[in-house]
Amino acid sequence: MSMAEPTEIDDSETVSLHQRILSDIRERILSGTWVPGHRIPFEHELTAEYKCSRMTVNKALSQLAKAGLIERRRRSGSFVRQPQSQAAVLELHDIRIEVEALGLPYRYERLERLKRRSNGEDRTLLELSATGPVLWLEGLHFAGERPFALEQRLINLSAVSEAGDEEFLEIAAGPWLIDRVPWSEAEHRIRAMSADDAIADALDIDPGAPCLVVERRTWSAEHPVTHVRFIYPAESHTLVARFTPSQG
Amino acid sequence: MSMAEPTEIDDSETVSLHQRILSDIRERILSGTWVPGHRIPFEHELTAEYKCSRMTVNKALSQLAKAGLIERRRRSGSFVRQPQSQAAVLELHDIRIEVEALGLPYRYERLERLKRRSNGEDRTLLELSATGPVLWLEGLHFAGERPFALEQRLINLSAVSEAGDEEFLEIAAGPWLIDRVPWSEAEHRIRAMSADDAIADALDIDPGAPCLVVERRTWSAEHPVTHVRFIYPAESHTLVARFTPSQG
DNA sequence: GTGGCGATTATGTATATACATATTGAAACG
DNA sequence: CGTTTCAATATGTATATACATAATCGCCAC
Structure with missing residues (x-):
């Protein structure tokens, strides 16, 4: 199965690129497209997909990691985390x-x-x-x-x-x-x-x-x-x- | 009164510079040294204080803003926010x-x-x-x-x-x-x-x-x-x- | 005065680059 | 066969730079 495409829908709101990358990935996690344990694309792959620098991708992924949605491991990549304990x-x-x-x-x-x-x-x-x-x-x-x-x-x-x-x-x-x-x-x-x-x-x-x-x-x-x-x-x-x- | 100095205590833990800037500022806010409404130093001032690039300072301040501790206004600077509603x-x-x-x-x-x-x-x-x-x-x-x-x-x-x-x-x-x-x-x-x-x-x-x-x-x-x-x-x-x- | 307008300034975003660090996999060795 | 070493690799952090954008200040014309 081929890689999901970047959002084509135009929110008609100007959002920054790293924000869009972030919400694209979050969407795929929350919708279940990427299940817990799934390895999300490497930074350099996302760099190619979104035609941007690694810093921009890194900003998005770092935020997802801080939010607890993904876990990042050096040399291995970034993985969707098990559903965290429900916190409200x-x-x-x-x-x-x-x-x-x-x-x-x-x-x-x-x-x-x-x-x-x-x-x-x-x-x-x-x-x-x-x-x-x-x-x-x-x-x-x-x-x-x-x-x-x-x-x-x-x-x-x-x-x-x-x-x-x-x-x-x-x-x-x-x-x-x-x-x-x-x-x-x-x-x-x-x-x-x-x-x-x-x-x-x-x-x-x-x-x-x-x-x-x-x-x-x-x-x-x-x-x-x-x-x-x-x-x-x-x-x-x-x-x-x-x-x-x-x-x- | 003179500007507070960067943390001199060595946590004996290696933390990144933007992390240290972040926790320095958070500490001054939470301790009440910088009260709500107070304008925290401009990015270029912190750049001089910590002898680092603006990107590093920006990373720290952006995170503080996202966490809701400060509010950033273009052309005006960054300000300590009113204590947010207690959320747990x-x-x-x-x-x-x-x-x-x-x-x-x-x-x-x-x-x-x-x-x-x-x-x-x-x-x-x-x-x-x-x-x-x-x-x-x-x-x-x-x-x-x-x-x-x-x-x-x-x-x-x-x-x-x-x-x-x-x-x-x-x-x-x-x-x-x-x-x-x-x-x-x-x-x-x-x-x-x-x-x-x-x-x-x-x-x-x-x-x-x-x-x-x-x-x-x-x-x-x-x-x-x-x-x-x-x-x-x-x-x-x-x-x-x-x-x-x-x-x- | 005051209303508009451009210059200035601080933040927002993005780039290319560099080096550090953790981890893995494989090659070299005893 | 097990262990040690080393190179490859993905992420982590930081830099210098560039341009965009929003807000403010001050100047000037009216």
Whole structure:
């Protein structure tokens, strides 16, 4: 079977050549024309096919490799990778934005604030090795009159000492931290849980009712910054994640 | 204040020059040294700073732009972007892999299989405009002796007609589809729910117990392929998502 | 002033070239 | 027969160069 031709369809958009090479190849991979394990043409073959320099082909292939669609091996060539584990981009918006997107007035109310030295549980949550000052916060996010989410947060004051002077009475710590601490890494855990009495009371739902729990741990330059747990009544929240393979 | 110097620390790893330029700049952005809106040095300035060609600098800056950390404007320069919405990569593995990662034997068991013309609810789930043949499947994923997840799936037979001939008695439709239909887009919804009697019975948990629900809709070349709902008992599953800004 | 216009400038893309590096396959050798 | 060596090869990185394109600045005419 002969080699596939470069795209003849004119997108009527001026795209650069390396972009066209990239999307041609991506198309053949996603359509299944080139199955996982298939060796895609060598750079010098694509160079001939598209009548361009190797640098241009290289740019396209390097990007495909970075996107994880192909794997490149010296002396051997470039190969279509096994379908990678399905990964989706999960957008995690600020709760205020989420509530306002529903057309409801947003309000935050602090329930508890406690400055203390970290105990064992705190160190587990923050992945701290040594004890040190932390700030424990609990608060409620409201959508209109109804509780929208309960927030339980631990801040590592060794990393963000200024936070110790804040009251966080009516503003949540999330936006405050984002403005001050550039975070370089975050980890999320998402699970379901049934509300215990305290949570049910705070969220004004029945004890035992299902809740969605989103926990986030954040680091800035290797230092743990904060651990936060958002507890949503099941009715109030759905996370949405979209996936489109590699850069469109 | 004078210009920051190129990294002097030797990683004792040989990294390419454009990689070093990239991570130098990323570091200054993430550490807050260069705040959003700040104009980063022109290509020709970085060229002088790193004593390299413009192509090398350009490679680094282009990647930073693609990663969304900076914005480039002709004639004006490159600027640090406002902090983008927090996005995390959510890995959604095959259930068999998840179960086997726990060191437990995996087994799938079909509960129900029904070929029919799509009703209104089916068309909503698949986002179909016209009626057509669909396949409804319900099955249980086991980890050892215990039910791990309940799967409810709808397959659009207009898009994957071969699926109509499969029994899916002991193999789940997920892996089968992945091998045959290259999917180009997917949407996930994640929420908490309490088990109704049927679900509780299937999963061998108490009615009303909290469950994590992950729904996935998949398209291939604009055509809806399948809608699947995984229902996990709250104890059995936690989703993990990690985020590190731009390519490490 | 202000409206248009050309010069300037930074980025965008592409080329030809060069050398480095990893890996393979085959030849040479003990 | 196994091992070592070496040349061939595909990719990885970098350079100098060229021209295109978009945006801005400043000049000049009105």
